[in-house]
Structure formats: structure tokens, C-alpha cells
Amino acid sequence: MSILIEIRDICKVYNPGENEVWALDHVNVTIDRGEFVAIIGQSGSGKSTLMNILGCLDVPTGGSYLLNGQDVAKMSDDELSDIRNREIGFIFQGFNLIPNLTAKENVELPLIYRGVARSRRVALAVNALEKVGLGHRMEHRPSQLSGGQQQRVAIARAIAQAPPVILADEPTGNLDSHSTVEIMNILKELHREGRTVILITHDNEIAAQAKRVIKIKDGRIESDEVRDAEGTAIEGTAIEGTVPETIASAGMILEQTGR
Numbered sequence: 001m002s003i004l005i006e007i008r009d010i011c012k013v014y015n016p017g018e019n020e021v022w023a024l025d026h027v028n029v030t031i032d033r034g035e036f037v038a039i040i041g042q043s044g045s046g047k048s049t050l051m052n053i054l055g056c057l058d059v060p061t062g063g064s065y066l067l068n069g070q071d072v073a074k075m076s077d078d079e080l081s082d083i084r085n086r087e088i089g090f091i092f093q094g095f096n097l098i099p100n101l102t103a104k105e106n107v108e109l110p111l112i113y114r115g116v117a118r119s120r121r122v123a124l125a126v127n128a129l130e131k132v133g134l135g136h137r138m139e140h141r142p143s144q145l146s147g148g149q150q151q152r153v154a155i156a157r158a159i160a161q162a163p164p165v166i167l168a169d170e171p172t173g174n175l176d177s178h179s180t181v182e183i184m185n186i187l188k189e190l191h192r193e194g195r196t197v198i199l200i201t202h203d204n205e206i207a208a209q210a211k212r213v214i215k216i217k218d219g220r221i222e223s224d225e226v227r228d229a230e231g232t233a234i235e236g237t238a239i240e241g242t243v244p245e246t247i248a249s250a251g252m253i254l255e256q257t258g259r
């Protein structure tokens with residue numbers, strides 16, 4: 001498999017100075033195209049920070065990031081937004097749905113920014129919502145949907161245009177066990193279709209469903225293990241010191257796209 005993501009000595013320091021926080025402390029990770037990777041760690045360990053950097057939503061304080069072999073630091077804003085729009089489907093921690101738009105309009109929104117024509121947009125949104133089992137809730141607003149359904153709208157929004165990479169930050173957080181199984185099945189299906197899925201979670205049971213589990217603690221990678229079908233580690237490394245991850249808000253994307 002070819003290398004998709006290669007980060008080297010990535011650091012992210014918030015509030016440099018007296019109250020500085022090393023959210024990521026020299027993190028090294030390589031992810032191949034087509035992998036299904038879980039990034040696990042406790043609250044505050046740096047998962048969302050890492051996801052934001054992997055998704056080109058935030059820039060690291062130090063270190064290098066090669067995406068598809070290209071140095072992200074050397075990309076222009078246009079190139080970065082192009083990558084975010086075409087390559088990556090974001091599923092954000094806490095859904096980030098727009099309250100006064102219906103499920104269908106929420107899924108359509110990023111497609112508007114990508115300049116997709118209306119009829120095609122509607123077709124993609126309907127198709128994505130049907131795929132996550134929400135064909136019967138397309139005209140509902142987020143407040144009229146259950147938590148699990150809102151999360152499925154967020155997934156539909158991320159996958160509508162079939163991006164090759166899915167970045168999901170706690171997609172099953174705060175969901176009941178039934179909804180959790182549904183969401184995980186959708187992510188597994190996306191992986192089977194050939195997408196790279198990077199799943200952030202604090203839940204061991206969820207992480208164990210991925211082929212590879214990277215553990216982050218205090219901004220450092222604690223371990224990085226590949227598992228067999230039974231969930232037994234078949235290849236692994238305990239690593240001194242690194243882990244990152246980041247996700248930004250949909251609001252940020254909206255700002256970046258000028259909406």
C-alpha cells in the first residue's frame with residue numbers, strides 16, 4: 001500500500017509562554033492509503049488536535065507533514081482548501097450540524113462550496129442519507145432527530161462526495177449501543193469500499209474494531225499496534241513520546257469557504 005500520511009516530530013503548543021500546553025509533543029505517524037486506524041486516548045490527550053492537523057484544518061507548531069508525498073507546510077491556502085474539500089470527509093466531534101437547515105440541506109451545504117450543481121447536489125445528498133438509513137428523515141431539522149440520527153447526518157455530509165479519506169472524531173461519542181453499532185458498521189463499510197478511515201475515540205471497545213490502534217497519552221504516542229481478526233496484536237511498537245490529532249469546527253470550514 002502506498003503512504004498517505006507521514007507526520008514527523010509534529011508538535012502543537014497552545015498558549016506559548018507560562019501557561020503553554022503541549023497538546024502534541026513530537027508525534028510520528030505513518031498511515032497507508034486504505035488503512036482503518038483508530039486513535040485512542042483519554043480526554044485532553046491531543047486526539048482532536050491531531051485530527052485537525054491531519055485534516056489540514058490547523059497547522060502544527062513544529063514538525064513536518066507529508067500528505068500524498070507533498071509537504072503541507074508548502075501548500076497555498078487554495079491548495080489546502082482543495083484538499084479539505086476533495087480528499088477528506090470530516091465527521092466532527094459533536095456533529096456540527098446547522099440547526100435551521102434540514103438533514104438534506106446540511107448534507108448539501110459542503111457541496112455548495114464545492115460548486116456542485118443543484119440537481120447533482122440533491123442526488124448526492126439523498127443517496128448519502130439513504131446510505132446511512134435516513135431516507136425517511138431528510139426534511140427533519142437536527143432538533144427533530146435523535147442523537148444517533150444527527151450523527152448519521154454528519155456522516156452522510158462527510159461521505160456525500162465519496163472522499164478517499166474519512167476523519168472521524170468520536171463519531172460514537174454519547175450514543176447508545178445500538179446507534180454505536182450502526183455507526184461502526186457504516187465506517188467499516190466505507191473502509192471495505194477502499195477508503196482510508198481514521199477514527200478517533202476514547203473507547204477501547206470501539207478502537208478494538210479497527211485493524212490498527214494508535215494510543216496517545218499527554219500528546220505523545222504510547223503505542224501503535226496492528227491486530228489480526230481476533231483482535232490480538234500481531235505487530236506493535238511501544239513508542240516513547242508522541243501523539244496528535246485534531247479536528248476543527250464546521251464553523252471554521254464555513255468561514256474558510258466564505259459562508
Ligand SMILES: Nc1ncnc2c1ncn2[C@@H]1O[C@H](COP(=O)(O)OP(=O)(O)OP(=O)(O)O)[C@@H](O)[C@H]1O
Pocket residue numbers: 014015021022023041042043044045046047048049050093202245246
Ligand atoms: N485552543 C486551545 N487553546 C489552549 N489549549 C487547548 C486548545 N485546544 C486544546 N487545548 C488543550 O490541548 C490538549 C489536547 O486537546 P484536544 O482537544 O486535542 O484533546 P482530545 O484528546 O481531543 O480530548 P477529548 O477526548 O476531550 O475531545 C488539552 O489539554 C486541551 O486543554
Ligand SMILES: [Mg+2]
Pocket residue numbers: 047048049093169
Ligand atoms: Mg477531542
